[in-house]
Amino acid sequence: MNTVNVSRRRFLQSSTVAGGGLVIGFSLTSCSSTPAPLPMARAEGSWTPNAFLQVLPDNTIRFYTARSEMGQGVTTGLATLVGEELDVNPLDMEIRLAGVHEDYVNPDFGMQGTGGSTSIRAHYLQMRQVGANTRALILEAAAQDLDVSVASLATENGFVIHGESRRPYADFIATAQTLTIADDATLKPAAQFKYIGQETRRVDAIAKATGTAQFGIDVDVPGMHYAVVVRPPVARAKALSVNAAGAKGMPGVTDIFEVGTGVAVVAESFWQAKQAAAKVDVQWESLPLEAVNTGTLRRDYTAALDNGDGVEGPNEGDIEAAMQSATTTHEAEYWAPLLAHAPMEPMNAVVRIDGDEADVWTGIQFPSAVPGLVSRVADIPAENVRFHQTYLGGGFGRRGTPSHLVEATEIAKVTGKPIQLVWTREDDIQQGPFRPASLMRIKAGVDGDGTLTAWDAARAGADISPDTFRGLLPALYPWMGDGFVEGVANLSEWYFEKFATDEASTEGLFEDYDHPNTRVTHMTVDHELPMTFWRSVGHSYTAFAKESMIDELAEAAGMDAVAFRLQNTQNSPRLNNVIRVAGEQMAKMSPPEGHYLGFAAHHSFHTDVAEIAEVSVEGGKIRVHKVTCVLDCGQAVNPDIVRAQMEGGVIYGLTAALYGGLNLEKGAIKESNFHDYPMLRMDESPVIEVVIIDSGTAPTGVGEPGLPPIAPAVANAVYKATGQRLRSLPLQVA
Amino acid sequence: MISFELNGQSVQTASDPSTPLLWVVRDSFKLKGSKFGCGSGLCGACTMHIDGVAVKTCITPLAAVTGKSVTTIEGLGTPNDLHPLQAAWHEHAVPQCGYCQSGQIMAAAALLDANPQPSGDEIDAAMAGNICRCGCYPRIKRAIESVSEQGLAYDAMMQTEGRA
Numbered sequence: 042m043n044t045v046n047v048s049r050r051r052f053l054q055s056s057t058v059a060g061g062g063l064v065i066g067f068s069l070t071s072c073s074s075t076p077a078p079l080p081m082a083r084a085e086g087s088w089t090p091n092a093f094l095q096v097l098p099d100n101t102i103r104f105y106t107a108r109s110e111m112g113q114g115v116t117t118g119l120a121t122l123v124g125e126e127l128d129v130n131p132l133d134m135e136i137r138l139a140g141v142h143e144d145y146v147n148p149d150f151g152m153q154g155t156g157g158s159t160s161i162r163a164h165y166l167q168m169r170q171v172g173a174n175t176r177a178l179i180l181e182a183a184a185q186d187l188d189v190s191v192a193s194l195a196t197e198n199g200f201v202i203h204g205e206s207r208r209p210y211a212d213f214i215a216t217a218q219t220l221t222i223a224d225d226a227t228l229k230p231a232a233q234f235k236y237i238g239q240e241t242r243r244v245d246a247i248a249k250a251t252g253t254a255q256f257g258i259d260v261d262v263p264g265m266h267y268a269v270v271v272r273p274p275v276a277r278a279k280a281l282s283v284n285a286a287g288a289k290g291m292p293g294v295t296d297i298f299e300v301g302t303g304v305a306v307v308a309e310s311f312w313q314a315k316q317a318a319a320k321v322d323v324q325w326e327s328l329p330l331e332a333v334n335t336g337t338l339r340r341d342y343t344a345a346l347d348n349g350d351g352v353e354g355p356n357e358g359d360i361e362a363a364m365q366s367a368t369t370t371h372e373a374e375y376w377a378p379l380l381a382h383a384p385m386e387p388m389n390a391v392v393r394i395d396g397d398e399a400d401v402w403t404g405i406q407f408p409s410a411v412p413g414l415v416s417r418v419a420d421i422p423a424e425n426v427r428f429h430q431t432y433l434g435g436g437f438g439r440r441g442t443p444s445h446l447v448e449a450t451e452i453a454k455v456t457g458k459p460i461q462l463v464w465t466r467e468d469d470i471q472q473g474p475f476r477p478a479s480l481m482r483i484k485a486g487v488d489g490d491g492t493l494t495a496w497d498a499a500r501a502g503a504d505i506s507p508d509t510f511r512g513l514l515p516a517l518y519p520w521m522g523d524g525f526v527e528g529v530a531n532l533s534e535w536y537f538e539k540f541a542t543d544e545a546s547t548e549g550l551f552e553d554y555d556h557p558n559t560r561v562t563h564m565t566v567d568h569e570l571p572m573t574f575w576r577s578v579g580h581s582y583t584a585f586a587k588e589s590m591i592d593e594l595a596e597a598a599g600m601d602a603v604a605f606r607l608q609n610t611q612n613s614p615r616l617n618n619v620i621r622v623a624g625e626q627m628a629k630m631s632p633p634e635g636h637y638l639g640f641a642a643h644h645s646f647h648t649d650v651a652e653i654a655e656v657s658v659e660g661g662k663i664r665v666h667k668v669t670c671v672l673d674c675g676q677a678v679n680p681d682i683v684r685a686q687m688e689g690g691v692i693y694g695l696t697a698a699l700y701g702g703l704n705l706e707k708g709a710i711k712e713s714n715f716h717d718y719p720m721l722r723m724d725e726s727p728v729i730e731v732v733i734i735d736s737g738t739a740p741t742g743v744g745e746p747g748l749p750p751i752a753p754a755v756a757n758a759v760y761k762a763t764g765q766r767l768r769s770l771p772l773q774v775a
Numbered sequence: 776m777i778s779f780e781l782n783g784q785s786v787q788t789a790s791d792p793s794t795p796l797l798w799v800v801r802d803s804f805k806l807k808g809s810k811f812g813c814g815s816g817l818c819g820a821c822t823m824h825i826d827g828v829a830v831k832t833c834i835t836p837l838a839a840v841t842g843k844s845v846t847t848i849e850g851l852g853t854p855n856d857l858h859p860l861q862a863a864w865h866e867h868a869v870p871q872c873g874y875c876q877s878g879q880i881m882a883a884a885a886l887l888d889a890n891p892q893p894s895g896d897e898i899d900a901a902m903a904g905n906i907c908r909c910g911c912y913p914r915i916k917r918a919i920e921s922v923s924e925q926g927l928a929y930d931a932m933m934q935t936e937g938r939a
Contacts, residue, residue, distance in 0.1 A: 252808020692910025
């Protein structure tokens with residue numbers, strides 16, 4: 042079999058480049074030359090030097106943030122980057138969430154999207170350059186206006202300083218508009234940073250603490266009606282018959298009709314719509330998925346691994362010979378279940394169609410998809426679709442799938458009313474898209490001195506990328522007919538099943554340790570459940586398998602778990618250093634009687650993280666008391682937000698490690714809400730200590746890398762506490 | 776018609792008395808700070824105060840607040856006049872996505888009103904009804920403790936500002 046790996050990044054890049062038109066890189070249009078007008082507020086007398094900044098006559102500095110704020114602190118982070126070079130305190134800026142425009146493309150994706158822990162890494166130089174260029178122009182204008190040299194001027198938080206005089210940037214915007222902006226103003230050396238690396242607060246904290254931050258669900262437009270969709274218990278089943286007689290006359294109900302994903306119920310209020318939806322009786326078609334129960338997944342994955350006929354990924358050295366000559370070999374199998382994302386804000390969108398124009402309000406990770414999708418569904422030109430980004434009440438990958446936007450558009454089109462579509466929590470837990478379940482089998486060989494020589498890893502399960510691609514494809518290629526879209530989507534599914542490994546499926550399973558003989562095999566087993574990226578994607582399950590296996594191997598080799606890791610990560614110096622620092626932290630710890638320490642380390646999204654979990658097991662219950670997280674993410678643009686992301690990653694990962702798991706019964710998800718799909722709560726939340734290693738390099742990801750090590754760190758501690766090797770998630774002691 | 780007090784103002788509504796208070800406040804009175812998270816009283820995103828007690832309003836019928844006093848996050852403080860907890864939320868950089876924070880703050884405010892200097896376990900118990908998927912719990916706890924440490928000062932402030 043061929044060995045091709047397609048990463049999420051390359052995948053998105055090539056898909057956009059093929060579509061034409063989107064620019065990758067730092068080139069920016071300006072107001073006058075761009076064919077599409079910038080979706081920015083028109084403020085009287087203001088100056089708009091580029092797609093990101095506006096200086097208002099009262100010296101308000103507006104910053105349009107192009108990445109989606111889903112809690113990861115990207116508005117603060119990007120404002121810090123631009124503010125550093127513009128010399129404006131990010132907390133003094135007015136933050137706006139950007140609409141859709143080619144200037145807002147994520148250089149890492151080639152499209153306007155937020156994910157993959159890319160934002161700070163991908164925009165580190167770009168945003169600073171935008172700030173530096175703008176400041177340089179203001180200084181040039183000031184020098185002209187004041188008839189002095191640029192060299193005699195300085196700036197201080199939005200003011201131009203000349204001798205004793207201190208004048209707001211806004212004083213010079215009239216002249217600035219007559220000048221041409223340079224694209225290569227000099228950036229500050231790190232030693233001069235005023236905001237980058239400092240413990241600044243978040244720009245969105247006050248809005249979010251006072252209930253004034255606007256999420257998609259908070260949007261309210263005149264005449265707006267509310268819609269819910271009655272959905273099939275089994276994914277993608279179509280309605281055979283609909284009996285809405287019991288719902289039609291209910292208070293406030295205005296419309297009931299079929300849409301692509303079920304039956305829409307529209308009413309004057311959400312509550313009325315939800316009540317009426319419960320009275321709609323639908324007969325659904327029967328699908329093969331109905332034959333699938335929870336046990337089916339693992340049984341079919343086991344059969345696929347036993348069969349061994351998969352797509353080969355990396356294959357280096359001679360794995361068979363290496364296993365034969367190894368002093369110790371060990372093999373184990375690890376399971377991770379199907380998961381829902383369960384962001385606190387259920388999926389929702391507001392769509393208003395007026396003639397051949399539309400307004401869309403929603404919080405979404407891939408704004409690039411909005412105009413194309415709405416255009417296709419509503420049959421209006423894409424350039425007539427105005428997108429209004431809101432805050433995202435949690436993303437975790439879930440808000441990269443825009444099916445709720447399609448539904449809202451369909452309903453707005455049919456009813457002619459402005460529509461707010463809201464998913465219920467039950468829809469959210471049961472309908473997906475999901476984090477796929479995975480069965481992973483690793484066999485490894487170690488020589489006499491504890492050196493890893495062979496690593497043979499296989500994963501069976503559904504692929505992540507094709508479904509996400511299927512959702513975005515119609516948006517990215519508005520010119521493709523529906524049949525063509527379906528054909529291309531099917532082709533991508535086939536491609537990953539037969540020809541190439543979807544990198545998201547196996548990422549993290551084999552990269553971190555030095556084993557000269559490596560073989561990776563992937564078996565796509567697809568039961569037709571919808572899948573997508575879930576915080577840390579493949580790493581969310583591969584780290585559990587890999588880091589549990591490493592612990593087992595260390596024991597088999599009679600070595601200390603940290604020493605074994607250090608010895609076998611010589612080719613990954615940054616990871617090695619993180620393991621070393623975390624190991625030193627662990628050596629100093631003296632947990633109380635009955636508490637045990639577990640260690641795990643993992644590289645993901647260009648960042649290296651090690652975690653130490655302090656765990657006790659009492660009465661069969663695993664309790665995580667403390668987590669110490671050591672990481673190297675390069676320059677921490679905002680160290681407090683880095684800590685918050687590690688805390689969040691650990692808690693999101695702990696919820697999955699201790700509780701997460703969806704069950705299937707006749708193809709339908711059994712769990713429905715937080716009573717049977719529980720979340721970690723404050724009384725179970727550990728103390729979390731974060732140690733950031735300052736390596737002085739450029740920033741790498743932080744939104745996701747805190748998650749992968751936590752499940753194996755806890756499992757490794759549970760082993761010490763009980764002698765039980767837990768190889769299935771969620772972790773349950775016998 | 777059902778009458779009650781909403782953030783200190785007398786209000787009336789003709790909404791169906793069985794409608795959960797959350798939706799009346801959000802859709803009729805257009806106060807969007809209180810959130811819908813689960814619809815089953817399991818996550819606390821919809822928490823408001825009813826006569827000073829933290830209540831999950833996605834399962835509280837409108838009829839139950841007849842003649843009572845309802846306070847939402849909008850009534851607790853504003854960006855220009857922050858409640859001490861809201862100031863602490865900013866100071867400790869508590870919110871991430873922010874969606875659950877109105878409910879978290881309302882639960883915390885009710886706790887401190889009833890028990891100005893709660894122990895760590897008492898904070899855990901009082902806040903266990905509020906889910907945060909971003910994992911802000913350590914910071915929520917720290918922020919509550921920081922306000923609690925100013926316990927007496929907090930009491931005094933509540934009284935002088937007539938918020939208690």
